[in-house]
Amino acid sequence: MSRILRHRAIVEDDWTLAVDMTAAPSAADRWIVPLARWRAERDTLGAGALGVLLPNTADVETLYPQIAASPVIALQFPAFADGRALTQAVLLRNRLGYRGELRAVGDVVRDLVFWLGRCGFDVLVPRPDQDLEACRQALDEIRLAYQPAADGHTPIWVRRRASAADATGSNAP
Amino acid sequence: MYRYDQTDRELLRQRTEQFRDQTRRYLAGELPEDDFRQLRLRNGLYQQRHAPMLRISVPYGLLGSAQLRAMAHVVRAYDKGYAHFTTRQNIQLNWPRLEQVPDLLAELAEVQLHSIQACGNDTRNITCDYLAGAADDEQVDPRAYCELLRQFVTLHPEFYWLPRKFKFGFSGATTDRAATRTNDAAVHVLRRDGVIGYRFFVGGGLGRLPMLGQEMNGFVPESDLLIYACAILRTFNLFGRRDNIHKARIKIVLREWGIERFRAALETEYAKILASDEGEQLRLWPEDIERMGTHFSAPPYRPAHEAGADLAERATHDARFAAWLKRNVRAHKMPGYRVVFVSLKAPEQAPGDCTAEQFEALAQLADAYSFGELRATYDQNLVLPDVAERDLHALWLQLEAARLATPNIGLTTDIVACPGLDFCGLANAGTIGVTHEIYRRFDSLEAQYDIGPIRITMSGCMNGCGHHSVGHIGILGVDKHGEEWYQVTLGGSPGNDASIGERVGRALARSEIAEGIERLIHTYLERRSDEEETFLECYRRIGLAPFKARLYGTEAEADSEAEAA
Numbered sequence: 037m038s039r040i041l042r043h044r045a046i047v048e049d050d051w052t053l054a055v056d057m058t059a060a061p062s063a064a065d066r067w068i069v070p071l072a073r074w075r076a077e078r079d080t081l082g083a084g085a086l087g088v089l090l091p092n093t094a095d096v097e098t099l100y101p102q103i104a105a106s107p108v109i110a111l112q113f114p115a116f117a118d119g120r121a122l123t124q125a126v127l128l129r130n131r132l133g134y135r136g137e138l139r140a141v142g143d144v145v146r147d148l149v150f151w152l153g154r155c156g157f158d159v160l161v162p163r164p165d166q167d168l169e170a171c172r173q174a175l176d177e178i179r180l181a182y183q184p185a186a187d188g189h190t191p192i193w194v195r196r197r198a199s200a201a202d203a204t205g206s207n208a209p
Numbered sequence: 210m211y212r213y214d215q216t217d218r219e220l221l222r223q224r225t226e227q228f229r230d231q232t233r234r235y236l237a238g239e240l241p242e243d244d245f246r247q248l249r250l251r252n253g254l255y256q257q258r259h260a261p262m263l264r265i266s267v268p269y270g271l272l273g274s275a276q277l278r279a280m281a282h283v284v285r286a287y288d289k290g291y292a293h294f295t296t297r298q299n300i301q302l303n304w305p306r307l308e309q310v311p312d313l314l315a316e317l318a319e320v321q322l323h324s325i326q327a328c329g330n331d332t333r334n335i336t337c338d339y340l341a342g343a344a345d346d347e348q349v350d351p352r353a354y355c356e357l358l359r360q361f362v363t364l365h366p367e368f369y370w371l372p373r374k375f376k377f378g379f380s381g382a383t384t385d386r387a388a389t390r391t392n393d394a395a396v397h398v399l400r401r402d403g404v405i406g407y408r409f410f411v412g413g414g415l416g417r418l419p420m421l422g423q424e425m426n427g428f429v430p431e432s433d434l435l436i437y438a439c440a441i442l443r444t445f446n447l448f449g450r451r452d453n454i455h456k457a458r459i460k461i462v463l464r465e466w467g468i469e470r471f472r473a474a475l476e477t478e479y480a481k482i483l484a485s486d487e488g489e490q491l492r493l494w495p496e497d498i499e500r501m502g503t504h505f506s507a508p509p510y511r512p513a514h515e516a517g518a519d520l521a522e523r524a525t526h527d528a529r530f531a532a533w534l535k536r537n538v539r540a541h542k543m544p545g546y547r548v549v550f551v552s553l554k555a556p557e558q559a560p561g562d563c564t565a566e567q568f569e570a571l572a573q574l575a576d577a578y579s580f581g582e583l584r585a586t587y588d589q590n591l592v593l594p595d596v597a598e599r600d601l602h603a604l605w606l607q608l609e610a611a612r613l614a615t616p617n618i619g620l621t622t623d624i625v626a627c628p629g630l631d632f633c634g635l636a637n638a639g640t641i642g643v644t645h646e647i648y649r650r651f652d653s654l655e656a657q658y659d660i661g662p663i664r665i666t667m668s669g670c671m672n673g674c675g676h677h678s679v680g681h682i683g684i685l686g687v688d689k690h691g692e693e694w695y696q697v698t699l700g701g702s703p704g705n706d707a708s709i710g711e712r713v714g715r716a717l718a719r720s721e722i723a724e725g726i727e728r729l730i731h732t733y734l735e736r737r738s739d740e741e742e743t744f745l746e747c748y749r750r751i752g753l754a755p756f757k758a759r760l761y762g763t764e765a766e767a768d769s770e771a772e773a774a
Contacts, residue, residue, distance in 0.1 A: 117247045117330065119370025123446045126367050130487050147231065147240075147248055154366035177227050180220040182360040183435075184490045185367060191490055192216060192360055193497045200500060 041160040092120040113142035122155045129156035129186035149174040156186030211504045229311035253324025263302045264327040269337035269355040270298030270585040277572035279320040281565040294561040298585040332362035337379040339584040343594040345542040349398040351381035353501040368442045372449030373457035388703035390422040405431040412463035415673035420460045435491040440479040508580035516545030516597035536616040551591035552615040559641045560626045561589030570611040621651040629669030636669030638686025638693035646723035663744045679703040683710040695722040732759040
């Protein structure tokens with residue numbers, strides 16, 4: 037089992053990414069499989085026991101009704117500078133309301149971690165050569181943000197409304 | 210000017226420290242070259258073997274005197290005593306050392322300058338009308354909107370790893386002085402029936418396949434600036450091509466999809482954001498815009514009777530002052546005030562270069578005569594935006610002393626050029642030497658005044674940083690078997706009448722190019738209907754053929770064949 041970052045902690049991974057596996061999974065395996073496989077298996081295994089891996093070209097809005105019950109959605113970074121899955125993550129979290137585990141897989145390097153965290157990924161599977169502790173710390177590399185993403189930051193313009201209200205002694209929010 | 214608050218300062222400090230750590234890891238061998246490349250680009254740094262280049266963002270082209278003084282210091286302490294203004298109103302240093310860049314950036318951060326997203330596949334520095342707030346044809350001052358958008362796109366996590374660079378250009382006036390439609394997205398802030406909104410264009414871009422932005426929405430409400438921008442960036446992030454760097458700009462999506470399909474996708478995403486919590490978060494309230502606007506309030510202009518002066522009197526006694534007044538000084542919206550252009554195109558000066566001494570002189574002159582502010586233009590000149598008429602003569606004397614008063618704004622020697630092969634690792638051909646040769650051929654002011662408004666632009670490679678595609682005469686350096694050659698285009702324009710130049714024919718050799726430009730200009734002088742008809746108007750009337758025939762006259766053909774042999 038490999039070690040990963042889950043909810044800001046370094047833990048053993050209890051899921052297995054099975055991209056090319058031909059054997060039939062059992063409910064106890066906790067596999068994450070590609071979308072086509074996931075569709076084929078979920079009825080026998082129950083959607084709750086199987087995670088789904090999406091290509092970064094997948095239209096998450098169209099797919100969502102099918103995959104909403106998946107406990108894990110894994111999104112891919114074929115190269116760390118390919119940011120398509122960041123938009124997929126933001127849409128899953130903010131627009132579609134997905135509350136399950138959103139994991140980043142592929143070329144996940146320390147210098148991508150900060151951006152992943154802001155876009156709503158709660159599980160990161162770093163590239164095998166990466167220092168996990170360094171990755172964990174990178175989540176807080178920059179602690180301020182101008183804009184909202186999927187990590188609860190209040191936009192700067194909204195915060196300035198509040199501070200302007202404070203400054204004038206108003207009770208407005 | 211925008212003044213940082215605690216959040217702005219702290220965010221920039223943390224960002225600088227982030228880059229310091231990345232640089233440290235790279236130099237320690239902990240970070241592979243390829244990985245570091247992506248990171249340093251997003252901090253403005255092109256690393257080349259012998260000449261690293263640091264691009265510093267000048268938000269919407271606006272500089273304060275404290276920033277100018279810091280630039281003077283930085284170019285002395287970290288570089289060779291000069292810097293270069295670019296066609297995107299930014300500043301480039303040519304010789305910083307990588308290990309010193311984090312310190313350099315920390316010093317710049319003290320005066321609100323940074324290199325965040327100055328390069329790389331992200332949202333670049335926003336460009337803007339250099340006369341914002343001072344122009345007499347302005348509908349809406351765009352600067353507050355620029356800063357609101359700057360903050361939105363700065364370190365935006367969803368849009369930090371785009372398929373390719375993404376550029377916004379703003380204008381709020383009837384005259385487009387920011388080459389807006391050459392940007393991936395152009396934002397025209399306007400009033401319709403008294404209500405403020407934005408006209409959005411998408412899909413412009415120079416470089417390979419130069420294209421002009423196409424109108425996507427004629428009136429986006431004022432509250433929806435960030436929402437519409439988010440919809441554009443999201444559409445680009447999802448659908449921009451990542452398989453071929455030369456086809457990765459948003460203009461290619463537009464070309465492959467067609468305008469209607471692209472617009473439908475964009476408007477659908479816009480509607481989805483509007484209907485969601487995200488839209489609620491991104492929607493700007495009137496007070497947000499008003500609060501930002503206070504950073505850009507009008508300076509304390511003196512009344513016209515105190516600021517104004519009778520300039521005709523002085524001009525009759527001094528022909529050089531008169532020439533400068535005519536060429537480098539423009540009307541201002543306030544009676545008694547003028548806009549002053551500072552030419553960075555003196556003889557033998559690389560276009561856009563500025564020395565430490567000139568930065569200092571400009572800081573002092575901005576403080577003394579223009580409320581401490583200066584603007585960078587996309588023509589690689591500078592502007593003192595708010596000068597009282599009665600200060601013009603004193604200002605001129607001091608600009609003259611600093612070699613900043615060449616009266617050639619908009620004329621033949623006001624050549625736009627990227628740094629070219631002398632500095633840039635991407636370039637195929639030199640630019641600076643060619644600009645000097647063209648300059649020498651037209652150095653006489655009488656000749657330049659006879660030729661009138663003309664825009665000669667030159668890039669050392671296909672990437673088009675010198676805006677060759679939108680020059681009346683555009684010159685593109687190409688490499689042919691290790692030799693420098695130059696392709697010529699005609700009829701490009703970056704303004705309201707924006708157009709992409711048409712290629713004339715085969716490239717010219719290094720030894721032919723200056724002569725070729727002279728021939729083109731002589732063709733115009735002979736064929737213009739009268740002295741009022743500009744080069745561009747003449748070209749549009751008579752077309753390419755007469756210019757082409759003259760450029761490749763039999764004499765020139767014979768010469769070039771002799772050289773090639």
